[in-house]
Amino acid sequence: MSYLLIGNISALICNDCIEPLANARIRIYLPDNRYQEEPQANGIFNDMKPLSAKEVLMKADRLLAETSLDEKGNFCLSWEEVHLFTEPLELDLCLDQMPGRNGSRQPRNFHLSKLVLHWKRNSNGYVGAYAYVIPAVTWHNIYSHAGAWVITGVVKNHLGGEGQPHLKVEAYNALTGRLLGRAATNEEGRYYLHFSRQQLGRGMGPVIIPGRKNLGPDVYFKVYKNDLLLWEEDERISQSRERRDVAPCSNINIIYRPSRVRRASSQIGNWFSEMITLTVIRKKKSDKYRLLTSPSLF
The missing domain is CATH 2.60.40.10 (Immunoglobulins)
Structure with missing residues (x-):
């Protein structure tokens, strides 16, 4: 049975501006049956939780699929499974570098959500969608820690x-x-x-x-x-x-506000410079004439 998950992950720079998480990675994990936790509330503003390198390593055997986000923060994940998922899946985010490729370069891992996705059946299998917007305060702190x-x-x-x-x-x-x-x-x-x-x-x-x-x-x-x-x-x-x-x-x-005064001043300055240049040139020519006609030279 084929599964396809499409979606987008972005972050709020301010209340009215979103920045896509270009080149970040999203990971999907199978549920951990050893712990019975309540799924987090659905929505795009769930609290992010930082993950240590050890925590990422400990869940590596449950990794179901992973992919990179494009320049607009969109992603597309597909995998094969023999049964219909009715249990919650875990979704994590990895930032190897900040947008704009600035700041300290190091893996930054976060847990996004643990939720039951709503799958729809089509001719090729099941399709689901997921979107997440990182809150402005959280994104601000991530930028700050990255310098x-x-x-x-x-x-x-x-x-x-x-x-x-x-x-x-x-x-x-x-x-x-x-x-x-x-x-x-x-x-x-x-x-x-x-x-x-x-x-x-x-x-x-x-x-x-x-x-x-x-x-x-x-x-x-x-x-x-x-x-x-x-x-x-x-x-x-x-x-x-x-x-x-x-x-x-x-x-x-x-x-x-394009400044006409500044442009006019610039034009006056250029005209004044040209006048000085012409005056110097004329003076040099007259000096040369006086030099050739000076009685002291004869």
């Missing part, structure tokens, strides 16, 4: 409207002036920007200010369109409450 950060938000024009797609967003550490990371906005104008603790110092050691809760940087942004600078924030904005000591999971929306 990693994710900043997300929507980039909009100050005139209003929807988010702006196909823009490049760069985040800078105001404490060092160095680039933390860059990301592109999707069709909805949302960006996902990842960086790790190692990037806070970039070769000079992490810059940490004592007393900070998150040990995070103060950030400001630059926005590019077609590799041309569209908007550059004043570094002083990094001292605002939203931008100081950013949390491991942060939502920061960017409202950009």
Whole structure:
């Protein structure tokens, strides 16, 4: 008898933004008949439980199937079994690396659920579905322990409207002036920007200010369109409450206002430079003429 389980596993960065768990692994285990435990309540917000390497090893003989999640957090598992499952199955999650491939790289194992799946019969066997969304507080703690950060938000024009797609967003550490990371906005104008603790110092050691809760940087942004600078924030904005000591999971929306004054100043500066250049060139020509006609040379 063939079984197929499809589903998705994601995490809440904030209350209105979900991050897919790309490249994570999901495992399904047969029930342990030695212990009679009550199944956990069904739902997508069940409490996650960290698992030690020993606990994972002790249940290896009950492993039924395992697979990796795709870039959107989707998975598809199949296996053969001779009877219909009416008992609960165990579902675990393994994070070998954080999304964005940042932070410390090590296996992080979690127990997701123990539940009875609802199977539906089709021509090929039985099909079930499962979805899990990691709560924001739990995801925040996982990021923190990994020494990693994710900043997300929507980039909009100050005139209003929807988010702006196909823009490049760069985040800078105001404490060092160095680039933390860059990301592109999707069709909805949302960006996902990842960086790790190692990037806070970039070769000079992490810059940490004592007393900070998150040990995070103060950030400001630059926005590019077609590799041309569209908007550059004043570094002083990094001292605002939203931008100081950013949390491991942060939502920061960017409202950009292309500056005509800055462009005009730039044009004036270029014109002034050109005038100086022309003046110097003319002066050199006149000097050369005076040199050739000087009476002292004859």
